[in-house]
Amino acid sequence: MSSESTEVMIGTAGVVESKLILSQGISRPISNGLGGQFKEIPVIDLTALHSKTATAADLERLVVDLRDACSRTGFFVIKNHGVDWSIVENAFGSVKEFFALPMEVKMKVHQSLSPSYMGYEQPYYTNVDRLKKGDLKESMTSAYDPFLDPAGVKDQMPELIRRKNLWPDPNDAPTLQPCLEAYRTACLNLVRQLAGLMAKTIGEQEDFFEKKSTYPIAGIRALYYPPQEASDEDETGLGAHTDVQLVTMIAQDPYDASGLEVLNAAGEWISPKLEPGTFVVNLGDMMGRLTNDFFLSTIHRVRNKSGQGRYSLPFFFGLNADELITTLPHFVTAEKPLVEGYDIGMTGYEHYNRRMQRAHHKHPEATSKLNDRLPPGMTKINGILVNGL
Known part of the structure; x- marks a missing residue:
């Protein structure tokens, strides 16, 4: 996409004066640098992350590959990740039963x-x-429960930021809750490993995220996309958007049912190519805020024109909802000044509520949550309460 364009429509996203604007009030500058310059979604082999024979050089190469993917596309596919795929298959079986x-x-x-x-x-x-x-x-959306997390802090998680789940009666859907909780645990274990590498990609120590994620946002949104008519432009599977948290990890079934589309800086929608047993990973808004948009929270959408039903299990990982996220100073330079709106820190609690009310405008809480923030005295930095916040 040329930066000289004054107004170009990309699907349902509009570009005005070189800034991409979506219907939810999200805007992104169109990058003239590295960000968005991709024609395909990279594939990253995570063998070194869990191999007992991996060397320091192997891990450093993995960090370099992750840094490039995060700054160039904001999306990547992971393979050889160590997750027992039968857990994923069981989760898909349970959601298929529920949606039926x-x-x-x-x-x-x-x-x-x-x-x-x-x-x-x-x-x-x-x-x-x-x-x-x-x-x-x-x-079907469900939230993190600290009492079900083997590494969780149980009742140390403030009650206000706990999201209470609505599970169906076990007589109606006997496998849904246990299979999705097993999937959540498997995803958490992998993302916690990945977080150490992600910390290194942003120039921090491996334990950078640990105290900030003792009761992380770890939501699952089970999705079913029926086939769409190829000629119908009045609907889409899921409209153009960015994700809310730090990282999203997605499994889909069938693995080759094309539907996910990722927007590059040329205005093209790019679909990842998946193999069996792989996840798609993408970055969310809070990672963009943390890195002054050096790491991309990339716009994407779902249009299921595959001719078959598509099931998806995105797992959304974020820091503790009461953790204040501010831009790391070494990402602010003369060449890349602080992004507008990033001058004030934001908690995951506040950002989540603002985004949900925009996307779910029919929900009873949509308007009352618009300006909802944590009460004074509840906000933390690096897991520690800070006076005056």
């Missing part, structure tokens, strides 16, 4: 019953692109 239930059964755990946006969404409940029909998908 009668609508009246699924509506018993509808998201409108949850103040924290947990539960079921029927087709067209969200309309991210503000299209005539909306988003053609079903979803």
Whole structure:
């Protein structure tokens, strides 16, 4: 995309004066540098992350590969990650059973019953692109429970930031909760390993994220995308958006059902090429804020034109919701001044609530959560409460 363009429409995202603007109020500058300069989604082999024979040089090469992917695309595919894929298959089996239930059964755990946006969404409940029909998908969202995390801090997590889940009656969906919790644990174990490498990619020590993620945001959003008509432009699977947290890790079934599309700086939508047993990983807004957008929270969407149903299990990992995230000073330079709006720190709690009310405008909490922040005295830096915040 040329920076000389004054107004170009990219799907349902618009570019005005070299800035990409989405319907949720999200804006991104169109990069003239490294960011967004990609034609394919890179694949990263994580063997060195868990191999007992990996050398320091092997791990350093992995850090270099991750840094390039994070700064160039904000998306990458991981293989040889060490996750037992039967856990993923069991999770997909459970969500397929759930989505096949009668609508009246699924509506018993509808998201409108949850103040924290947990539960079921029927087709067209969200309309991210503000299209005539909306988003053609079903979803079931569940949140992190510190009492189910083997490495969790149990009741040390403040009650205010716990998101209460709405699970269906076990008689209706007996495998959904246990299979998704097993999937959450497997994803957490891998992302906690990956976080040490990610810390190195941003010039920090390996333990940089540890005290900031003792009760992390670790949500799962099980999704079903029915096939779409190729000619129908009034709906999409999920409209153009960025993710909210630090990192998202996604499994999909079938693995070769194309649907996810990632926007590059030339205005092209690029789909990752997946092999069996691989995850797609992408960065979210809070990683962009942390690195002054040196690491990309890349815009993406889902359009299932594959002719078959597509199931997806994104796992959203973020720091403790009460942790204040500010831009690391070494990412602010004369060549790259601080991004507008990053001068004030933000907690995951605040950012999540703002983004959810925009994307879920029908939800009862959508307006009341608009300016919702943590009460004074609850905000932490590096896991420690700070007076005056």
